[in-house]
Amino acid sequence: MYKLLLCWRYLRTRWIALASIVSVTLGVATMIVVNSVMAGFRHEMQERIHGILSDVVFESNSLIGFYDAQWHMEQIRQVAGDYIEGMTATVVVPALLTYQYNDRTVTRPVQLIGIDEETQSEVGDFCKYLQHPANRQQISFQLRDGGYDMRDHQAGDEAPDRPDMAQAGWAHRRRWVERQRMIESMQPRADREDAPVDPFRSDAALPAESTDPLVPVTDATPDATWPARASAAPRHAAADEPRANPSEPAAWASSPTGEEESGNPFRGLPVATPGLPADRPPREPVDQLQPDASSVHAATAAVEQAQERAPAADAAAAADLVAAGESAGAVKDPFDARPREEDVFDPASEQHDGLVLGMALASYRDQQGRDRFLALPGDDVKLSFPTAGTPPDVCHASFTIVDFYESKMSEYDASFVFVPIRTLQKLRGMFDPTTGIGYATSIQIKLRPGADGDAVRDMLRANFMPQLYNVSTWRDKQGPLLAAVQLETAILNLLLFLIIAVAGFGILAIFFMIVVEKTRDIGILKSLGASGRGILGIFLGYGLSLGLVGAGAGLAIGLLFIAYINEIADVLGLITGHEVFDPSIYYFLKIPTIVDPATVAWIVTGALAIAVLASVLPARRAARLHPVEALRYE
Amino acid sequence: MNDPRVLREARSRSLVPTRRPHYVGATVPAAALEPDDAAAAEVPRLQTVGLRKSYRKGQVTIPVLNGVNVEVREGEFLAVIGASGSGKSTLLHLLGTLDSPDAGEIRFDGCRVDNLPARRRDILRNRAFGMIFQFYHLLPEFTTLENVLAPLMIADGVVGYLRRRRRYADAAKELLATMGLSHRLKHRPRELSGGEMQRAAIARALVMGPQVLLADEPTGNLDRAAGRDILRILRTLNHQQKLTIVMVTHDLGNAEEADRIVRICEGRIEKV
Numbered sequence: 001m002y003k004l005l006l007c008w009r010y011l012r013t014r015w016i017a018l019a020s021i022v023s024v025t026l027g028v029a030t031m032i033v034v035n036s037v038m039a040g041f042r043h044e045m046q047e048r049i050h051g052i053l054s055d056v057v058f059e060s061n062s063l064i065g066f067y068d069a070q071w072h073m074e075q076i077r078q079v080a081g082d083y084i085e086g087m088t089a090t091v092v093v094p095a096l097l098t099y100q101y102n103d104r105t106v107t108r109p110v111q112l113i114g115i116d117e118e119t120q121s122e123v124g125d126f127c128k129y130l131q132h133p134a135n136r137q138q139i140s141f142q143l144r145d146g147g148y149d150m151r152d153h154q155a156g157d158e159a160p161d162r163p164d165m166a167q168a169g170w171a172h173r174r175r176w177v178e179r180q181r182m183i184e185s186m187q188p189r190a191d192r193e194d195a196p197v198d199p200f201r202s203d204a205a206l207p208a209e210s211t212d213p214l215v216p217v218t219d220a221t222p223d224a225t226w227p228a229r230a231s232a233a234p235r236h237a238a239a240d241e242p243r244a245n246p247s248e249p250a251a252w253a254s255s256p257t258g259e260e261e262s263g264n265p266f267r268g269l270p271v272a273t274p275g276l277p278a279d280r281p282p283r284e285p286v287d288q289l290q291p292d293a294s295s296v297h298a299a300t301a302a303v304e305q306a307q308e309r310a311p312a313a314d315a316a317a318a319a320d321l322v323a324a325g326e327s328a329g330a331v332k333d334p335f336d337a338r339p340r341e342e343d344v345f346d347p348a349s350e351q352h353d354g355l356v357l358g359m360a361l362a363s364y365r366d367q368q369g370r371d372r373f374l375a376l377p378g379d380d381v382k383l384s385f386p387t388a389g390t391p392p393d394v395c396h397a398s399f400t401i402v403d404f405y406e407s408k409m410s411e412y413d414a415s416f417v418f419v420p421i422r423t424l425q426k427l428r429g430m431f432d433p434t435t436g437i438g439y440a441t442s443i444q445i446k447l448r449p450g451a452d453g454d455a456v457r458d459m460l461r462a463n464f465m466p467q468l469y470n471v472s473t474w475r476d477k478q479g480p481l482l483a484a485v486q487l488e489t490a491i492l493n494l495l496l497f498l499i500i501a502v503a504g505f506g507i508l509a510i511f512f513m514i515v516v517e518k519t520r521d522i523g524i525l526k527s528l529g530a531s532g533r534g535i536l537g538i539f540l541g542y543g544l545s546l547g548l549v550g551a552g553a554g555l556a557i558g559l560l561f562i563a564y565i566n567e568i569a570d571v572l573g574l575i576t577g578h579e580v581f582d583p584s585i586y587y588f589l590k591i592p593t594i595v596d597p598a599t600v601a602w603i604v605t606g607a608l609a610i611a612v613l614a615s616v617l618p619a620r621r622a623a624r625l626h627p628v629e630a631l632r633y634e
Numbered sequence: 635m636n637d638p639r640v641l642r643e644a645r646s647r648s649l650v651p652t653r654r655p656h657y658v659g660a661t662v663p664a665a666a667l668e669p670d671d672a673a674a675a676e677v678p679r680l681q682t683v684g685l686r687k688s689y690r691k692g693q694v695t696i697p698v699l700n701g702v703n704v705e706v707r708e709g710e711f712l713a714v715i716g717a718s719g720s721g722k723s724t725l726l727h728l729l730g731t732l733d734s735p736d737a738g739e740i741r742f743d744g745c746r747v748d749n750l751p752a753r754r755r756d757i758l759r760n761r762a763f764g765m766i767f768q769f770y771h772l773l774p775e776f777t778t779l780e781n782v783l784a785p786l787m788i789a790d791g792v793v794g795y796l797r798r799r800r801r802y803a804d805a806a807k808e809l810l811a812t813m814g815l816s817h818r819l820k821h822r823p824r825e826l827s828g829g830e831m832q833r834a835a836i837a838r839a840l841v842m843g844p845q846v847l848l849a850d851e852p853t854g855n856l857d858r859a860a861g862r863d864i865l866r867i868l869r870t871l872n873h874q875q876k877l878t879i880v881m882v883t884h885d886l887g888n889a890e891e892a893d894r895i896v897r898i899c900e901g902r903i904e905k906v
Contacts, residue, residue: 001787001788001790001791001792001795001796002784002787002788004792005776005780005787006773006775009775009776010775013775520771521773521774521775523771524771524772524773525773525784525788526732526756526759527730527732527759527765527767527771528759528760528765528784528785528788528838529756529757529758529759529760529761529785529788529789530756530760530788531752531753531756532752534788626733627727627732627733628727628732628733631732631767631771
């Protein structure tokens with residue numbers, strides 16, 4: 001009893017000892033905070049990576065891929081069917097993304113992924129990261145009317161609004177088309193320039209003078225620049241009449257690859273073709289035939305053809321200027337190059353092939369953590385990617401953004417672009433039209449819960465030629481990143497534990513002082529019959545209670561810190577003037593934390609153990625004091 | 635040792651650890667001890683045989699006690715006087731088992747105690763001996779009451795103490811009341827006067843109902859009046875409760891309160 005009472009009294013009266021455990025407190029608090037934040041980051045990252053990558057990825061070593069994904073899946077099932085829950089074939093190619101933002105061309109290297117809409121959600125959380133609630137149920141590559149999330153659905157209620165997303169969808173597309181038309185109608189014709197128009201210069205950069213009396217200013221201005229406004233820009237008065245033409249986009253989009261073989265080169269240029277007669281001023285046929293609209297490589301062929309037919313086209317031009325559409329002149333075109341009505345692409349009512357764009361490819365996060373968008377669902381983008389030929393050619397195609405993909409892994413959000421696998425197969429020449437069987441570059445495999453990914457990987461590796469196929473788990477794919485985080489945590493823990501150990505030496509020193517100071521008390525207690533073990537108990541108990549106070553305070557501070565970590569980061573940012581946790585870097589709105597009770601228990605136990613260990617030596621010294629000498633101590 | 639009854643009693647009262655302290659000793663009427671007197675008279679309460687003790691200071695060995703033979707009978711008030719440094723405090727510490735002799739024996743109720751295991755000696759100190767010192771030696775962290783309770787805390791476990799704390803506190807308060815310190819229960823030692831501190835120390839020494847009270851210069855640090863007060867208390871304890879007291883002092887005037895006086899000189903006992 002006297003031990004407890006004395007411990008308590010010492011604790012209350014010896015403030016110097018409390019000072020010695022401040023470092024224990026700080027060490028414990030820091031360790032808890034660091035571990036929680038690191039665990040939060042790691043968990044968040046693993047969760048995301050795992051959600052994005054399937055458990056096991058079976059890849060071809062070549063961009064051409066392997067023939068017949070179905071057959072491969074059956075083979076995989078034969079090898080490891082017991083562990084497999086679902087599979088889906090994908091085509092993954094590097095690509096170049098191009099789109100317009102305020103007349104500026106934005107270009108990004110991307111990873112173009114052809115996914116199977118039906119089976120993709122079986123292997124991972126692809127749909128979870130989309131921005132339209134309906135797409136999260138089942139992805140559709142058709143542009144939605146609206147209803148896109150106005151705020152980050154994965155973040156909490158505190159996530160800032162994304163007002164831009166209110167208009168996403170068809171409304172945005174129509175408004176955009178309208179604005180394009182208005183801009184064009186206000187711009188003077190640029191095609192009077194004698195010099196060839198730089199295809200990479202926007203209209204705005206051209207001299208703003210119109211000298212052609214033949215061309216009414218209000219008319220739809222031909223857009224000779226590629227890729228500015230590209231396919232979406234209306235070149236036809238008829239575009240004002242909305243038409244439903246759902247069958248067209250797919251056929252059109254597939255044309256760029258197909259048109260080389262096609263007999264009619266203009267078949268593949270539904271957008272460029274109407275412009276041919278309508279927009280060409282009589283004197284400058286070649287100029288008019290500069291690469292236009294949807295695809296530059298198609299345009300090259302068109303230019304050659306058009307140069308040959310220039311006079312004929314001239315004749316048709318004037319009439320077409322007056323009235324577009326069928327009224328103008330199928331008759332006048334001797335080559336019947338004018339498209340039929342259904343061939344005319346009307347961006348206000350039609351879309352290209354749908355595409356899901358990684359969020360970071362079309363947006364950035366400002367300092368307030370608000371997302372700013374460069375493009376929205378409804379906008380058109382262009383992709384350039386290699387075909388499956390040997391050697392590969394470049395294939396260009398237009399797509400319409402139908403949704404954003406936001407996995408919060410900036411690495412992925414800034415590089416992934418998803419399109420339907422069929423589309424990509426056709427565009428890349430990976431599809432055998434006679435059999436209907438396509439090539440795929442990889443198969444994503446989802447394992448049953450509890451199955452060991454490494455074991456499945458090894459089984460597959462043993463059964464498929466490693467020269468042709470590469471099998472890896474999601475951990476393998478992100479191994480270095482996860483290992484780095486792990487190592488970082490381990491080193492931080494080591495360093496912080498050393499801090500607590502240093503605090504242990506502080507306790508040791510202070511305890512020796514206290515023992516010396518209390519020598520007489522020790523003698524008194526011994527004269528009253530206290531045993532050496534009792535005295536030992538006093539000082540060990542004192543050490544333990546100091547450790548308890550220190551670790552307890554550290555625990556409280558650490559947990560409080562974690563609970564208010566975002567507020568603290570904000571305040572620190574306010575004081576220091578630059579943001580501590582920049583959401584535009586980490587792509588988290590808040591600092592993720594996970595308090596693992598086991599870790600916390602270990603930290604507190606470790607701190608207590610150090611406090612007790614540090615008090616062992618002084619306590620032993622106290623216990624061994626000779627009572628008479630202790631009583632006589634001055 | 636010869637008498638099995640004495641041995642039994644010694645074991646039951648002091649040497650064998652018992653959970654229940656004998657704090658009642660201080661208030662037990664003297665008559666209660668009467669039946670033992672005849673037997674106790676034969677075996678001295680405390681006895682030393684050829685006690686030797688020397689201190690080493692580096693190379694030099696300083697002999698302090700040089701074969702001390704002293705007997706303290708039951709109910710006796712013995713004063714030990716001697717010059718400063720004559721070894722009277724050393725003798726008291728040896729009697730109180732705070733220190734071990736180089737040679738010789740110390741017997742308590744006929745049982746040899748100097749070679750007991752440390753734990754047994756701790757218990758003996760706690761139960762059988764009460765000690766008071768020149769500098770009071772109260773624990774500065776404790777209040778007066780807690781200081782008096784300290785031996786009980788040492789004797790009893792946490793649970794036992796908490797269960798019996800009311801009884802213990804009552805006994806301690808009663809003792810402090812007899813010492814005239816009822817109004818000082820919650821004060822820390824540094825808030826008391828010297829006389830008050832020494833009276834609190836006496837209360838602490840008595841709380842376990844010891845067989846022997848060992849007093850080391852109890853008045854050495856007090857003014858004359860306070861010293862007289864303390865001596866009167868000791869005298870009363872000895873008279874009324876037949877408490878065996880060994881008091882060490884350098885002052886012959888104080889020693890005269892005692893029944894018997896011995897002098898330490900050259901490390902030996904001389905009769906006065």
